[in-house]
Amino acid sequence: MVRADALGIIASKASDGAFSDLAKLIKKSNGKANIQQKQEQNVELILLTNGLPMFAVNTETQCYREFIQSDIPCKQLSFNTISAKPNFDQTTWLYQTMNSGFGRSQVILSPALNHRTATEYGFFDYSLALAANLYTPLWQGSAVDLRYMVPIDNSDDFDQGGLWHQQAFENKLDRALLHQAFKLPQNIITQFSGGYMMGGYWGGINETQWYSPQGDHMLGFEASKFISKDEYDARERKIADKQSVLANYTYSLPEYNWQLGLQAGEYFQGDVGARVTSSHWLGDTKLSINYLTSKAKGSSEYEDFVAVSIAIPLTPWRDMKPNYAQVRGIDQFVYSLQTRVGESHNNLNSGLGASSDLQHNIVRQYENRGRLSPAYFKANTQRLRNAYIKYVKVTVE
Incomplete structure (x- = not known):
């Protein structure tokens, strides 16, 4: 807490x-x-x-x-x-005695895992990396956010020429963003983020959230637009822009450690759909199950998926004393598994239902992972x- x-x-x-x-x-x-x-x-x-x-x-x-x-x-x-x-x-x-946060950087270390589980190509294929995130506050609500990925290990199918090589982690800076958040009247908070993201896109995001006075209800909105730094990929295919226009709602019952989330709109790959998520908290660990239905761009049919995930903090209960450089772990590491439903096949999801999902978004950076509310504390x-x-x-x- x-x-x-x-x-x-x-x-x-x-x-x-x-x-x-x-x-x-x-x-x-x-x-x-x-x-x-x-x-x-x-x-x-x-x-x-x-x-x-x-x-x-x-x-x-x-x-x-x-x-x-x-x-x-x-x-x-x-x-x-x-x-x-x-x-x-x-x-x-x-x-008044205040320690300015200007320039007091946090170095956030965490594992990054890209995996394919129980597919027709293998039981478990993976690409594992160390994510080193430098987060530096500037002024009120503003911060610079840089993340560098260092590959550690991967299975054969993520090697050069392998089936999943395009999704393997690379040794590079994959995120460089400037965030600016504002706390507005009536429990409204908004954040603008712009810069370099996903290892190859330039653009910006706005998130805006409203919380009811007790925090039982939350309404939110996300709009983003990202343009690839390259026009074509390694196979000479034109790289499409990524954008999202999403609305979301969360209902919280902290006395039962439960939250229900609803999300709908246009996702990053241009698909249109909706997601329902039921989350249960066990201390600071969150267990979730969600149902996604989404229609790919240019398609006339919806595809349906069910996923389960666990989100755990990978950092000590008491971090090292803040100074001009503070090393700590990540607030949540997420591991998830997904499968198709309502189909005779179980082909892999090709990116449907993807959103910006910033590490330093409003919910994680300012709202204690969605629990900073009077109802939760009561x-x-x-x-x-x-x-x-x-x-x-x-x-x-």
Whole structure:
């Protein structure tokens, strides 16, 4: 859970003395001391992601201390996303210490796997690489995103001249993007991304998402256009542009750790269709099953597929201390298997249902993989306590 230990640290360190000192600062600043000792000591914690205020937690320190010490439910604990930005923007600082994120790069290391499983050509064919992603914040909501692929190993069918050689990973820079995100009123966030992608295309993407006040409902939109840097491929075939125009909706039931996703529109290969996804969370691991129906460009018939996938974080619970360079693992590594349904054959999917699926998209970069909502935190308050206890344990050890 994103910085769930922070609230416990604040509550454990805040005391009558701290609030008394704060009252003196306020009185010195404006001649009025509006903090009363021995009464409620309210705090608001605002989560910033890449400088954007995304989430606010309000509580009373004594109430929250009792919660983390004795597991007594704290009734004075509330969460919201709508007021995070206006409250942060309207804050009057008596004392401010901030570490600028400018230039503080993250080096994100992860495996990359392209595979063909249980086909008529073999039980398991694969191309394995190390993905080294450099993510560098610039200013509020902006970042440079570079990824270099280093091939590690592959099966024979991914060798030169092999059946899947065209899909084998190459030793090269396959992504160079500039992202700019904006937090808008009424729980709307939008991100523009442009540059070099997929190892050979130039273009741009816009993602826009709206979340209901409690986070149960999410509506989103994606529009992209990418043009190949080469006009023809190795077989002298003209390379088509890639574009997408997609709408999506997600319904979340965090008390059951379940989400239902609906997506429809034009996908990257020019096919038109829809996808339904049911996801279940086990901690930070997500298990999903989805059904895709899509009609290829120039075709009159829809093709149907069912896929199952698992998405797991490949990074320690507590990353290394942020500095000008922070090395960490990826927030989620996805392994999936897909098969055709409703057909007498099971020919491989030729790219239907593909979208931009950026690593640093809104859902993953700013919304904690779609779980940064009041409804999720209300249903998982015990994880707040557990995160602080785990933080204390790791710190002491």
